[in-house]
Amino acid sequence: MTDLPDIAALAAPCGVLIEGGAKAGAGHLYALRVFYEDTDLSGVAYHANYLKWFERARSDLVRLLGIDQRAAVEAGEGAYAVAEMHIRYAAPARLDDELVIHTLPEDIGAASVRLVQRAFRREGQQPPVLLAQAQVRVGFVAPDGRPRRQPAAWRAAFASFGHKAATPNPTETP
Amino acid sequence: MTDLPDIAALAAPCGVLIEGGAKAGAGHLYALRVFYEDTDLSGVAYHANYLKWFERARSDLVRLLGIDQRAAVEAGEGAYAVAEMHIRYAAPARLDDELVIHTLPEDIGAASVRLVQRAFRREGQQPPVLLAQAQVRVGFVAPDGRPRRQPAAWRAAFASFGHKAATPNPTETP
Amino acid sequence: MTDLPDIAALAAPCGVLIEGGAKAGAGHLYALRVFYEDTDLSGVAYHANYLKWFERARSDLVRLLGIDQRAAVEAGEGAYAVAEMHIRYAAPARLDDELVIHTLPEDIGAASVRLVQRAFRREGQQPPVLLAQAQVRVGFVAPDGRPRRQPAAWRAAFASFGHKAATPNPTETP
Amino acid sequence: MTDLPDIAALAAPCGVLIEGGAKAGAGHLYALRVFYEDTDLSGVAYHANYLKWFERARSDLVRLLGIDQRAAVEAGEGAYAVAEMHIRYAAPARLDDELVIHTLPEDIGAASVRLVQRAFRREGQQPPVLLAQAQVRVGFVAPDGRPRRQPAAWRAAFASFGHKAATPNPTETP
Numbered sequence: 157m158t159d160l161p162d163i164a165a166l167a168a169p170c171g172v173l174i175e176g177g178a179k180a181g182a183g184h185l186y187a188l189r190v191f192y193e194d195t196d197l198s199g200v201a202y203h204a205n206y207l208k209w210f211e212r213a214r215s216d217l218v219r220l221l222g223i224d225q226r227a228a229v230e231a232g233e234g235a236y237a238v239a240e241m242h243i244r245y246a247a248p249a250r251l252d253d254e255l256v257i258h259t260l261p262e263d264i265g266a267a268s269v270r271l272v273q274r275a276f277r278r279e280g281q282q283p284p285v286l287l288a289q290a291q292v293r294v295g296f297v298a299p300d301g302r303p304r305r306q307p308a309a310w311r312a313a314f315a316s317f318g319h320k321a322a323t324p325n326p327t328e329t330p
Numbered sequence: 331m332t333d334l335p336d337i338a339a340l341a342a343p344c345g346v347l348i349e350g351g352a353k354a355g356a357g358h359l360y361a362l363r364v365f366y367e368d369t370d371l372s373g374v375a376y377h378a379n380y381l382k383w384f385e386r387a388r389s390d391l392v393r394l395l396g397i398d399q400r401a402a403v404e405a406g407e408g409a410y411a412v413a414e415m416h417i418r419y420a421a422p423a424r425l426d427d428e429l430v431i432h433t434l435p436e437d438i439g440a441a442s443v444r445l446v447q448r449a450f451r452r453e454g455q456q457p458p459v460l461l462a463q464a465q466v467r468v469g470f471v472a473p474d475g476r477p478r479r480q481p482a483a484w485r486a487a488f489a490s491f492g493h494k495a496a497t498p499n500p501t502e503t504p
Numbered sequence: 505m506t507d508l509p510d511i512a513a514l515a516a517p518c519g520v521l522i523e524g525g526a527k528a529g530a531g532h533l534y535a536l537r538v539f540y541e542d543t544d545l546s547g548v549a550y551h552a553n554y555l556k557w558f559e560r561a562r563s564d565l566v567r568l569l570g571i572d573q574r575a576a577v578e579a580g581e582g583a584y585a586v587a588e589m590h591i592r593y594a595a596p597a598r599l600d601d602e603l604v605i606h607t608l609p610e611d612i613g614a615a616s617v618r619l620v621q622r623a624f625r626r627e628g629q630q631p632p633v634l635l636a637q638a639q640v641r642v643g644f645v646a647p648d649g650r651p652r653r654q655p656a657a658w659r660a661a662f663a664s665f666g667h668k669a670a671t672p673n674p675t676e677t678p
Numbered sequence: 679m680t681d682l683p684d685i686a687a688l689a690a691p692c693g694v695l696i697e698g699g700a701k702a703g704a705g706h707l708y709a710l711r712v713f714y715e716d717t718d719l720s721g722v723a724y725h726a727n728y729l730k731w732f733e734r735a736r737s738d739l740v741r742l743l744g745i746d747q748r749a750a751v752e753a754g755e756g757a758y759a760v761a762e763m764h765i766r767y768a769a770p771a772r773l774d775d776e777l778v779i780h781t782l783p784e785d786i787g788a789a790s791v792r793l794v795q796r797a798f799r800r801e802g803q804q805p806p807v808l809l810a811q812a813q814v815r816v817g818f819v820a821p822d823g824r825p826r827r828q829p830a831a832w833r834a835a836f837a838s839f840g841h842k843a844a845t846p847n848p849t850e851t852p
Contacts, residue, residue, distance in 0.1 A: 191389055192399075193382045193550060197543035197599050197748070198757040199404070200823065204541065204729035208367045211726070215365055219426065225366075226425040226719070230373075235720040242764040248823045251400040251545050252393065301722065301770045367724060371574070371717035371773050372583040374649065378555035378715065385552070400545070409546040416590040422649045425719050475548065475596045539737055540747075541730045547752070556715045563713055567774065573714075574773040578721075599748040600741065 177216035182317075183260040184220070186213035187278075190253045200248035206288050207241065210273045213257035214294070221313040234304050237297045239268060243290035247277070254278045255287070264314040266305050268295040351390035356491075357434040358394070360387035361452075364427045374422035380462050381415065384447045387431035388468070395487040408478050411471045413442060417464035421451070428452045429461070438488040440479050442469040525564035530665075531608040532568070534561035535626075538601045548596035554636050555589065558621045561605035562642070569661040581655065582646045587616060591638035595625070602626045603635070612662040614653050616643040699738035704839075705782040706742070708735035709800075712775045722770035728810050729763070732795045735779035736816070743835040756826050759819045761790060765812035769799070776800045777809070786836045788827050790817040 177186035188209060196202040218225060218236075229235050249255060256276045263270040271292045276284035296306035351360035362383060370376040392399060392410075403409050423429060430450045437444040445466045450458035470480035525534035536557060544550040566573060566584070577583050597603060604624045611618040619640045624632035644654035699708035710731060718724040740747060740758070751757050771777060778798045785792040793814045798806035818828035 189390075191382075191386045192544050192546075193385060193552065195545035196540050197545075197547055197751055198540075198759065198819075199545055199821065200759075202541060203760040203763075204726045204733070207726035207729060208365075211367060212365045215426075216363075224426075229425075229719055237720065237722075237770070238725040238767060240764075240766045241725075242762075244762045245760060248759070248819075251403075252389075252398075297720075297770075299721065366718050366720075367726065369719035370714050371577055371719075371721055372585065372645075372714075373647065373719055374585075376715060377586040377589075378552045378559070381552035381555060403545055411546065411548075411596070412551040412593060414590075414592045415551075416588075418588045419586060422585070422645075471546075471596075473547065537738075539730075539734045541733060556713075559715060560713045563774075564711075572774075577773075599751075600737075600746075 177213060177220070177257075179220060180258075183258055184213065184217040186216050186257040186259070188212065188255050188257070190249050190251055190255065192251065194249075195251050200250055201253075203245060206243065206245070206275055206290070207238075209255065209257055209275060210259075210290060210292065211238075213259045213273060214271065214292075217259055217261075217317075221310075221317060223310050223313060228307070229299075232299055233307065234296050234298045236269075236294045236306075238292065239295040240293040241290055243288060245288045247285060247287050249275070249277060249287050256284060261314060261317055264311055266311070267303050268293055268306075269314060270294075351387060351394070351431075353394060354432075357432055358387065358391040360390050360431040360433070362386065362429050362431070364423050364425055364429065366425065368423075369425050374424055375427075377419060380417065380419070380449055380464075381412075383429065383431055383449060384433075384464060384466065385412075387433045387447060388445065388466075391433055391435075391491075395484075395491060397484050397487060402481070403473075406473055407481065408470050408472045410443075410468045410480075412466065413469040414467040415464055417462060419462045421459060421461050423449070423451060423461050430458060435488060435491055438485055440485070441477050442467055442480075443488060444468075525561060525568070525605075527568060528606075531606055532561065532565040534564050534605040534607070536560065536603050536605070538597050538599055538603065540599065542597075543599050548598055549601075551593060554591065554593070554623055554638075555586075557603065557605055557623060558607075558638060558640065559586075561607045561621060562619065562640075565607055565609075565665075569658075569665060571658050571661060576655070577647075580647050582644050582652050584617075584642045584654075585645045586640065587643040588641040589638055591636060593636045595633060595635050597623070597625060597635050604632060609662060609665055612659055614659070615651050616641055616654075617662060618642075699735060699742070699779075701742060702780075705780055706735065706739040708738050708779040708781070710734065710777050710779070712771050712773055712777065714773065716771075717773050722772055723775075725767060728765065728767070728797055728812075729760075731777065731779055731797060732781075732812060732814065733760075735781045735795060736793065736814075739781055739783075739839075743832075743839060745832050745835060750829070751821075754821050755829065756818050756820045758791075758816045758828075760814065761817040762815040763812055765810060767810045769807060769809050771797070771799060771809050778806060783836060783839055786833055788833070789825050790815055790828075791836060792816075 177184060190201055194201045194205045215225065225235060254277070256278055258274045258276065260272045261269060262272055271294070272289070273292055274289040275287040277287055278284055295303050298304040351358060364375055368375045368379045389399065399409060428451070430452055432448045432450065434446045435443060436446055445468070446463070447466055448463040449461040451461055452458055469477050472478040525532060538549055542549045542553045563573065573583060602625070604626055606622045606624065608620045609617060610620055619642070620637070621640055622637040623635040625635055626632055643651050646652040699706060712723055716723045716727045737747065747757060776799070778800055780796045780798065782794045783791060784794055793816070794811070795814055796811040797809040799809055800806055817825050820826040
């Protein structure tokens with residue numbers, strides 16, 4: 157897991173979002189609300205739903221990069237599939253909570269992408285509270301399930317995004 | 331099922347929303363995107379997910395009315411539960427589609443609420459396409475599962491919302 | 505909705521099943537348990553999950569009829585899709601409850617099938633308790649989403665199953 | 679991750695199960711089928727569903743140990759919650775596949791339990807195929823979300839189960 161991002165800085169862009177996603181510095185923020193469908197008998201969000209939320213955030217990021225996942229599947233080229241995930245749950249989410257998923261691409265390989273994803277709860281003017289964090293490795297797979305090199309354009313789009321992560325003074329987050 | 335709403339008029343408020351919900355005339359609009367988790371092997375959204383989307387829309391509407399469902403559950407007062415739903419599917423939703431759920435309260439009873447809900451797909455400047463429509467009856471139930479009169483304040487909030495439905499010239503949609 | 509089946513008679517075959525499905529007279533029984541994933545904040549099973557359970561039961565019935573849904577999708581022939589469902593919820597299901605889904609095909613058309621499905625809770629030697637009942641219409645659709653005549657072999661398999669429904673003295677339920 | 683279990687030996691007990699779970703040596707086996715609800719657009723099971731399947735298996739194991747999770751939640755004592763999961767996906771699951779979840783408790787602490795869980799696909803007389811494996815840490819938490827020592831009886835039940843894991847020649851798997 158990389159160093160913690162500037163949590164206080166996260167609060168500002170979060171305050172602007174209602175739901176949906178947007179680029180934020182070298183990463184991506186995706187906002188959502190916790191609904192009845194997400195909760196379970198114990199009163200908090202069911203643990204498997206974080207994987208759905210992380211996937212929504214990655215899909216939103218990928219869409220912002222200009223990648224059309226549906227066209228790739230329908231053309232028989234392939235799809236991203238999660239290869240490995242290490243997730244740690246820190247605090248529960250409850251009905252009506254406003255969450256923000258922060259996604260940071262870390263490594264863009266020929267056939268896979270590694271990212272760090274975190275779920276935070278927004279609480280008015282308070283700093284966001286970390287609920288869960290995960291290291292995720294996503295691979296590109298052919299329709300028959302075998303690993304395949306991801307399209308060059310996809311890798312380039314991700315690399316451009318990832319490049320900003322290595323920039324010491326990115327212009328969009330002065 | 332009531333008469334069809336002014337589909338063309340729906341296009342305008344939809345164009346403003348990204349995700350999340352808002353009041354719209356006598357009804358409510360809730361926008362969402364179709365993600366991987368929503369699709370199935372056949373390439374379209376799994377039919378049970380429309381019930382989740384309709385519930386998100388109702389919860390958003392209820393929240394806008396100032397009703398705190400979580401507090402009511404945690405206080406042991408009760409919760410809304412779907413008592414009956416008649417849903418007809420008209421066209422499929424696919425990955426990345428932008429949907430809008432239109433919710434129209436029709437009758438506010440002592441212990442239940444009847445609504446009409448419809449899912450539309452937004453397609454740029456085109457009129458929305460109807461994907462599914464449902465008549466829904468939601469009852470208020472005690473923690474032991476038995477029907478119970480809903481809180482007076484909730485009924486009043488809904489009635490105020492429903493009253494607008496009967497107003498021929500609502501001031502907020504001139 | 506057709507007349508109620510012999511609820512007491514249901515208890516016997518249910519007592520044999522643990523999980524999974526089997527033919528039972530003119531209909532089909534599918535047993536399952538309620539897990540954490542199925543519950544929500546209010547302590548009972550989330551209403552949309554009944555549609556999943558009904559679909560599991562239909563898929564099990566279809567599989568017992570020798571119909572290979574996956575092969576049909578992969579060959580681009582088409583798939584069954586729910587066209588309409590009218591569901592009434594009678595009582596809640598809770599964590600660890602043992603449920604039985606009873607499915608009764610009612611009408612086998614050229615492009616669609618109508619069924620009645622009910623969810624019961626098993627309680628030891630007690631008669632099953634009705635939790636929900638639904639009238640369901642399922643259509644066969646091409647990969648582009650348009651209705652299509654279902655494969656003749658599928659219709660024949662269903663018709664043979666449905667035929668038993670009309671038999672006054674079926675040998676397997678004397 | 680511990681050493682691989684005797685995969686060939688797994689085939690035998692799997693052959694007996696239809697659906698549902700059972701003790702198997704020092705571990706536990708839970709069988710299930712992949713349904714439409716589990717698949718996504720790419721034609722295989724959605725990755726988050728493995729967490730649901732692993733939870734079903736743990737709940738079945740816990741139920742066999744005589745632990746009543748629902749009573750503990752309803753009494754306000756607390757519930758098990760996943761604290762950490764490291765999952766690696768090896769091969770996809772497809773519609774109608776018969777899966778077996780193998781669960782092996784590894785460490786029983788005062789407030790948490792560590793387990794190794796694996797999903798296999800059964801293919802007739804063939805040895806099972808590994809689809810995914812996970813190291814899971816589950817903690818007992820109070821209704822307010824804070825960690826709490828698990829009930830002594832629960833720990834004892836798990837310890838008795840775990841003890842068998844350390845036995846060199848368990849009588850039930852000669």
